[in-house]
Amino acid sequence: MSAHPFANPALSPFSQITMTGSQTCSACRGRKVKCDGVVPVCGPCSKARRPVDCQYTTATAVPPSSKPDYLKKGAACAPCRRKKKRCDAKRPFCSTCKVAGKESDCMYDENVERTFAEVLLLRTHELEHQLAIYKQEIAALRGQQQNRLLSEAAVRVQQPVASELRLADVHSIPSVHHGASLYNVPRALNAMFNHLTTPSPSLDVHSISTPAIPQGLEEFRAVFAEHTRQCGCTLSSEKLQAILAGDISGTVVHPSFTYIAQLHGCLLWQVQRHTFIFQHTELEQLEHLRAALEDVDPVTEVQIRYLLAIYFLLKKQMEEGETQLSTAVRLALHHKLVFPIGPEDFDPLLMHEASPSQVELISTLSHLMYLDRCSALVFRVPARLNSSYDEGFNAVSIIYPFLAKTNVVYLRTRSLLLLIRTTELSRQWAELSATAHGGIFAPGRPAWFEQYWPLLAEVSAHVATIESEMLKSTFYGDRAHGIALKFSLVVALSSKAELHWLLRRDHPESMQRSLDVVMEVVGVTRSFKDNDFVLLDPLLGLCWSMIAKIVVHVANKPTVAAEMSWRTALQTIDMSARKLGYEMPFMEEPLKVISDVLRVVEVADASR
Secondary structure, eight states, rough: OOSSTTTTTTTTTSSSSEEESOOOOOHHHHTOOOOOOSSSOOOOHHSSSSOOOOOOOOOOOOOOOOOOOOTTOOOOOOHHHHTOOOOOOOSSSSSSHTTTTOOOGGOOOOGGOOHHHHHHHHHHHHHHHHHHHHHHHHHHHHHHHHHHHHHHHTTTTOOOOOOBBBOOSSSSOOOOOSSOOOOOOOHHHHHHHHHHOOOOOTOOGGOOOOOOOSBSSSSHHHHHHHHTTTTTTOOOHHHHHHTTTTOOSSSSSSSSHHHHHHHHHHHHHHHHOOOOOHHHHHHHHHHHHHHHHOOOOHHHHHHHHHHHHHHHHHHTTTHHHHHHHHHHOOOHHHHHHHOOSTTTTOOOTTOOOOOHHHHHHHHHHHHHHHHHHHOOOOOOOOOOEEEEEEEHHHHHHOOOOOHHHHHHHHHHHHHHHHHHHHHHHHHHHHHHHHHHSSSSGTTTTHHHHHHHHHHHHHHHHHHHHHHHHHHHHTTTOOHHHHHHHHHHHHHHHHHHHHHHTTTTOOOOOHHHHHHHHHHHHHHHHOOOGEEEGGOOOTHHHHHHHHHHHHHHHTTOOHHOOOOOHHHHHHHHHHHHHHHHHHHSOOHHHHHHHHHHHHHHHHHHTTOO
């Protein structure tokens, strides 16, 4: 006998209803039996030996006519979302978790229902509230500092030692005299910037020693010491240690070097992090530096002047930078500073190495020549230093061969001078090609080749020297030195590529060698990080435009273009030139040349 009086369809006064879909009653779900979903009693329950309470809940049996409302994305509870089950999002627990007997696991994540805009809005309100608190603390600290300055205004205090100076309040810029120090970092300002732990996408965090706001000037001096050779200074270890210690006594190093280190390092620190918050510190160091320059030796003053020229170049204050560079050149000419190559400086029988003072003087004059010739090349103006400096510069490689192969300042200047000679030789070749006929043996060309082959050999040897030093520096982790050598290598490789390219019509091997060198330039360019471009030079724009002009000639030749992707190579150069243009001025013309060449190559690739 059946457990239910209406189990037999013939005896049932009601018509049995079969639910659509695979619905399961609570009894079948508990026994893990397949249910046919018949209402009011399903088949397995009607055949059960014991009376069974066959019930359908809203989670297991839904009338065919009703359709569940779609939930908002993210409204389901955590277990249903994890197991991908249907959830009605009822509170305090959903029907699915209730039927499964897991009410304690039914939890909702309230933040999931918020839209991204809502989350950003809440975060903005939170940051605004914190900023208001910090502004109040800064205002209070500024008032305390103003009161302290007023109380000490009548007392003349001895100028402080630089190593004891602290960073100044960013927003207050009072007039500074050589009396009491004004360095005092508000704790609230440091706390605010310590929350900014996420760098910008273009920031290379691996090359930054510490992302926190510095408490003093020690880190600024350390930044300058790391990049002294890139800035054109080759100082002895004793002078570098004195600068790092903040010594302004003048015993080991002139005080102006300590001030320029703090000024230059402060700017580089800010540029590398794209955070400009220490304008007051720069103004104070500039005033200390101007006072210290009243009594200084000529070699030190020349270095300080061209370091100031670089500083104003990075600040994009061109007139002031030009003034400082002109002053450095006038000082060198007035004091008759020359390379130490005379008999009193060197004994050819002893073959000794250069002394620290000689190394400093050679580096000073080499970098002064570099800045003078680079500005003449970029701006197309006459050079200020006469040819006697070129003769002395060339003699250094004979008298001090080790220095000439290892000093990065000397190597960089040599790369520039070779590029200038290459540019002049290229101009002469263009004039001969326009006027002479008869191929490479036309009248006038034999004399030209007498200059060409020695220059090509000199450039090739120079490239080998720089590449060896660059690999050594990068292997031992000297990043700043490696960047300076990579820059010199790109300049030298550009000269080599241009020299080979001049003979492309008459010598296929020279053409192929030029293209190989072009790819070497692209490889070195690709290795520059975003933070490296502030340490480079607008001269790279001229070199990259020379490389781009070579590429545009071969991009339209299917036999040559099929071997490699010139478009990819040009895109690398174009991206690097744009990054350099963001950091440096006078990049408009090279950027235009490279962009025009890139469009030509893109059209050539699209037509294939």
